[in-house]
Amino acid sequence: xxxxxxxxxxxxxxxxxxxxxxxxxxxxxxxxxxxxxxxxxxxxxxxxxxxxxxxxxxxxxxxxxxxxxxxxxxxxxxxxxxxxxxxxxxxxxxxxxxxxxxxxxxxxxxxxxxxxxxxxxxxxxxxxxxxxxxxxxxxxxxxxxxxxxxxxxxxxxxxxxxxxxxxxxxxxxxxxxxxxxxxxxxxxxxxxxxxxxxxxxxxxxxxxxxxxxxxxxxxxxxxxxxxxxxxxxxxxxxxxxxxxxxxxxxxxxxxxxxxxxxxxxxxxxxxxxxxxxxxxxxxxxxxxxxxxxxxxxxxxxxxxxxxxxxxxxxxxxxxxxxxxxxxxxxxxxxxxxxxxxxxxxxxxxxxxxxxxxxxxxxxxxxxxxxxxxxxxxxx
Amino acid sequence: xxxxxxxxxxxxxxxxxxxxxxxxxxxxxxxxxxxxxxxxxxxxxxxxxxxxxxxxxxxxxxxxxxxxxxxxxxxxxx
Ligand SMILES: Cc1cc2nc3c(=O)[nH]c(=O)nc-3n(C[C@H](O)[C@H](O)[C@H](O)COP(=O)(O)OP(=O)(O)OC[C@H]3O[C@@H](n4cnc5c(N)ncnc54)[C@H](O)[C@@H]3O)c2cc1C
Numbered sequence: 525x526x527x528x529x530x531x532x533x534x535x536x537x538x539x540x541x542x543x544x545x546x547x548x549x550x551x552x553x554x555x556x557x558x559x560x561x562x563x564x565x566x567x568x569x570x571x572x573x574x575x576x577x578x579x580x581x582x583x584x585x586x587x588x589x590x591x592x593x594x595x596x597x598x599x600x601x602x603x604x605x606x607x608x609x610x611x612x613x614x615x616x617x618x619x620x621x622x623x624x625x626x627x628x629x630x631x632x633x634x635x636x637x638x639x640x641x642x643x644x645x646x647x648x649x650x651x652x653x654x655x656x657x658x659x660x661x662x663x664x665x666x667x668x669x670x671x672x673x674x675x676x677x678x679x680x681x682x683x684x685x686x687x688x689x690x691x692x693x694x695x696x697x698x699x700x701x702x703x704x705x706x707x708x709x710x711x712x713x714x715x716x717x718x719x720x721x722x723x724x725x726x727x728x729x730x731x732x733x734x735x736x737x738x739x740x741x742x743x744x745x746x747x748x749x750x751x752x753x754x755x756x757x758x759x760x761x762x763x764x765x766x767x768x769x770x771x772x773x774x775x776x777x778x779x780x781x782x783x784x785x786x787x788x789x790x791x792x793x794x795x796x797x798x799x800x801x802x803x804x805x806x807x808x809x810x811x812x813x814x815x816x817x818x819x820x821x822x823x824x825x826x827x828x829x830x831x832x833x834x835x836x837x838x839x840x841x842x843x844x845x846x847x848x849x850x851x852x853x854x855x856x857x858x859x860x861x862x863x864x865x866x867x868x869x870x871x872x873x874x875x876x877x878x879x880x881x882x883x884x885x886x887x888x889x890x891x892x893x894x895x896x897x898x899x900x901x902x903x
Numbered sequence: 904x905x906x907x908x909x910x911x912x913x914x915x916x917x918x919x920x921x922x923x924x925x926x927x928x929x930x931x932x933x934x935x936x937x938x939x940x941x942x943x944x945x946x947x948x949x950x951x952x953x954x955x956x957x958x959x960x961x962x963x964x965x966x967x968x969x970x971x972x973x974x975x976x977x978x979x980x981x
């Protein structure tokens with residue numbers, strides 16, 4: 525009987541984990557001692573950080589989409605058939621079409637999704653760039669924008685914690701190039717009492733905002749939006765008028781997670797070092813769907829994938845594994861259309877941003893293309 | 904501890920999104936009556952968290968120095 529590995533979710537984390545496993549366990553796969561089944565819900569793989577560039581017409585939508593089949597190692601079986609139930613007791617994943625996938629090892633990598641509907645009026649009044657449709661709509665709204673206040677609001681929790689700041693700086697650059705800065709007011713808000721969760725990034729952003737005339741309000745958590753009157757009301761009791769509202773909607777995990785009793789709102793209790801689902805030794809969790817108090821980011825998913833692939837391979841071939849995750853995250857931060865900075869940190873080391881430079885911006889643009897090598901488990 | 908905690912979030916060592924964001928997230932997704940505790944390796948969480956709870960009219964139950972880390976306990980009252 526082969527060892528059966530099932531991976532749910534064909535995004536960043538699931539794909540990297542699957543490809544690394546296929547490489548580590550090549551011999552066992554071709555000899556039939558191991559089987560890897562990937563269950564996902566879309567035939568296409570989207571590089572989500574690309575949405576930011578779609579908004580500003582810097583990247584065409586089709587440049588950030590590839591066929592999942594083409595990214596996956598040929599020894600992995602791909603099923604485009606959403607998982608609807610994970611039966612932990614019987615170690616079986618059930619899919620929409622009625623198939624059953626028994627497993628010896630399960631990797632859950634179902635990511636996170638935006639839920640604008642959780643804040644009254646947000647869907648009607650807000651624009652966002654967290655999915656392809658939203659990014660295209662916002663691109664058009666910016667083209668049509670003739671002037672006024674653009675409010676930027678941020679829901680909790682959300683993936684890619686630096687995206688709201690990047691969006692704000694890129695908006696500034698966009699209107700500067702259109703020679704419209706005298707007609708546009710950028711108003712940035714943030715849930716906690718500084719401009720970003722990372723203190724060094726927040727401290728760095730303060731003079732940048734002053735220089736660029738970007739207004740801000742902190743401790744601002746959306747309560748409701750009056751789309752007709754164009755007002756955002758915050759839980760903290762303030763009101764913000766807008767002409768265009770750009771929001772990062774709050775997120776939840778995939779419905780299958782909560783439906784299978786794995787975790788409230790789709791966040792799975794995860795061991796911060798081994799990445800096991802707490803209380804289990806055959807279910808691993810990677811990427812946005814963990815409940816770990818770290819950034820929900822592609823780089824997090826990437827580093828976690830390496831740990832999980834290493835652990836499963838070692839458990840199959842050696843009977844044990846000691847590889848552990850140290851909480852490593854790396855994020856590039858675009859500070860304009862031609863400069864960027866980056867931060868890295870882990871459970872023990874806090875981040876220190878370096879001064880923005882053109883070189884880091886080019887590295888980010890380079891990575892946007894190299895991502896496909898990452899997904900293949902090569903980079 | 905005088906009060907029974909329903910949900911403890913260990914955000915020690917969390918740089919981003921950080922313990923204050925974890926508190927906001929937990930308070931938002933909890934039902935009325937829930938008592939939430941956040942552990943942080945940064946003392947500022949107790950000050951920032953308390954300031955936010957006051958702003959939104961939620962109850963600060965207690966903050967405490969645990970020796971090397973801090974705890975903030977809040978109750979969702981509305
Ligand atoms: C605008 C934007 C900018 C970003 N910028 C950056 C950045 O600069 N740097 C960075 O590190 N990260 C960035 N990110 C975040 C990054 O894209 C995510 O954190 C990363 O994709 C998480 O990987 P994941 O595998 O957990 O989830 P995903 O990549 O979202 O993959 C989850 C997969 O699971 C599938 N799935 C869901 N439910 C089911 C089901 N029931 N059955 C089967 N399959 C299912 C989904 O369809 C999806 O394919 C950005 C994100 C956005 C939106």
